[in-house]
Amino acid sequence: MAYRAKAKIRDMEFIQFHPTALYGAKKESSFLISEAVRGFGAYLRNKEGDRFMLSYDERGELASRDIVSQSIDIELKKTGASHVFLDCTHLDIEAFKLHFPNIYKTCLQHHINIENHWIPVVPASHYLCGGIDIDKNGKTSIVNLFACGECTRTGFHGANRLASNSLLEALVYAHNIFEYHVTHEYKLMNIEIPDWNDEGTKMQKEYILIQHNLKQLQALMRDYVGIVRSNDRLKKAIKHLNLIYNEVEDLYKESKVSTPLCELRNMINVSHLIIRQSLDRKENKGGYYNIDNV
Ligand SMILES: Cc1cc2nc3c(=O)[nH]c(=O)nc-3n(C[C@H](O)[C@H](O)[C@H](O)COP(=O)(O)OP(=O)(O)OC[C@H]3O[C@@H](n4cnc5c(N)ncnc54)[C@H](O)[C@@H]3O)c2cc1C
Structure with missing residues (x-):
């Protein structure tokens, strides 16, 4: 978020x-x-x-x-x-x-x-x-x-x-x-937050689309972005993740919000950050290990 x-x-x-x-x-x-x-x-x-x-x-x-x-x-x-x-x-x-x-x-x-x-x-x-x-x-x-x-x-x-x-x-x-x-004064900004507008969206009657994408995301992160990483697998992971991202964003736009859908969307964002920042890291250090950096 x-x-x-x-x-x-x-x-x-x-x-x-x-x-x-x-x-x-x-x-x-x-x-x-x-x-x-x-x-x-x-x-x-x-x-x-x-x-x-x-x-x-x-x-x-x-x-x-x-x-x-x-x-x-x-x-x-x-x-x-x-x-x-x-x-x-x-x-x-x-x-x-x-x-x-x-x-x-x-x-x-x-x-x-x-x-x-x-x-x-x-x-x-x-x-x-x-x-x-x-x-x-x-x-x-x-x-x-x-x-x-x-x-x-x-x-x-x-x-x-x-x-x-x-x-x-x-x-x-x-x-x-x-x-x-308690020791600093700071100005609260006066921001009007509009009510959530879900006009034109519908309640998802089935969870299969969320479940399917969740399973795919978990398999992707486990198999391509696990403990020992490689640039090749990370690049493939980004491609696969984009497909999941697009499908879930479409679903999000047309659905009334639900906890599983919001969680999945957050998980996709977190996965994106993990993969992108892994690709940026050019040396192995601590918890990060990439066979292409050896
Ligand atoms: C198996 C295991 C053992 C561990 N053992 C230790 C240990 O021995 N010592 C140690 O120091 N650390 C340990 N850790 C790590 C430690 O537990 C975590 O780092 C710590 O609990 C993090 O606390 P937190 O409050 O930041 O997050 P969390 O404990 O994850 O709390 C976040 C809370 O936010 C809620 N939440 C999430 N999304 C939303 C949302 N959209 N709206 C409202 N609420 C939301 C969640 O339900 C959760 O209750 C362990 C971790 C694991 C997994």
Whole structure:
């Protein structure tokens, strides 16, 4: 929404992926297998059973989040598998239960007894470092528009966030905005906002057009704009995205607004920013990795 209002948006290419979300967990409630499990000694294995991390980084499973996610992505592309595995079978299971009772329980609910079974895992999109450009008072490039939280780009996380800093950032910047408002006087502009006019539009009786475009958009972003990117895939992604964009804009113009339609439109804008700003980035840094920049 801020982008459509012409606010400055930066660093959208820096997306952090969590390396180990439970594969097969319901989409709306994806479950993370904490990275502390790898710290506890778990091994990552591909579908052949090979402990592949050591061929990517001498720290093995203890390499940083971005390297582990990228390595898993390469393994998945190489083998065509849908997921890799986290092997805990060699660990002290009683100690595991004490440290990670929730993970143990959730795995059991998915019929995975970590004592005997490897946990199927896959990287999942976790945090967007970029967003609406703000200063330390939460001011955006639009007069009187303030923002804080994950929608913003403060520069605080650089190209790759350190775990747990996002909640701190949201709190600190919310407080800064509050402080700014109680210590500064500023003039409210007297703008008349006209009522929403949806004359000539119709209620969509079916959601299939929205659903179809949403699925296409998700597949596009997953397959062409994932963890490891390439210029070729990014350029193809822009072409495909334009088709989806045009279809959804037409739909938006002729429909009465609905939450799913507005969300889809926003997702298309966000995808556009991620792809465009990825193409502009000429060096690999933090959460951004493009094979053509190597
Ligand atoms: C699985 C997972 C685990 C995480 N763990 C941690 C952690 O341990 N520590 C940490 O620091 N960070 C963690 N993060 C990141 C952190 O949760 C987010 O960065 C943080 O919650 C962002 O807060 P926010 O208020 O900016 O945005 P959100 O929490 O996303 O809140 C935005 C709100 O706006 C609402 N909204 C959206 N669109 C509209 C609209 N058009 N109109 C009205 N309302 C709207 C949404 O429904 C939502 O309630 C984690 C993220 C994930 C996904």
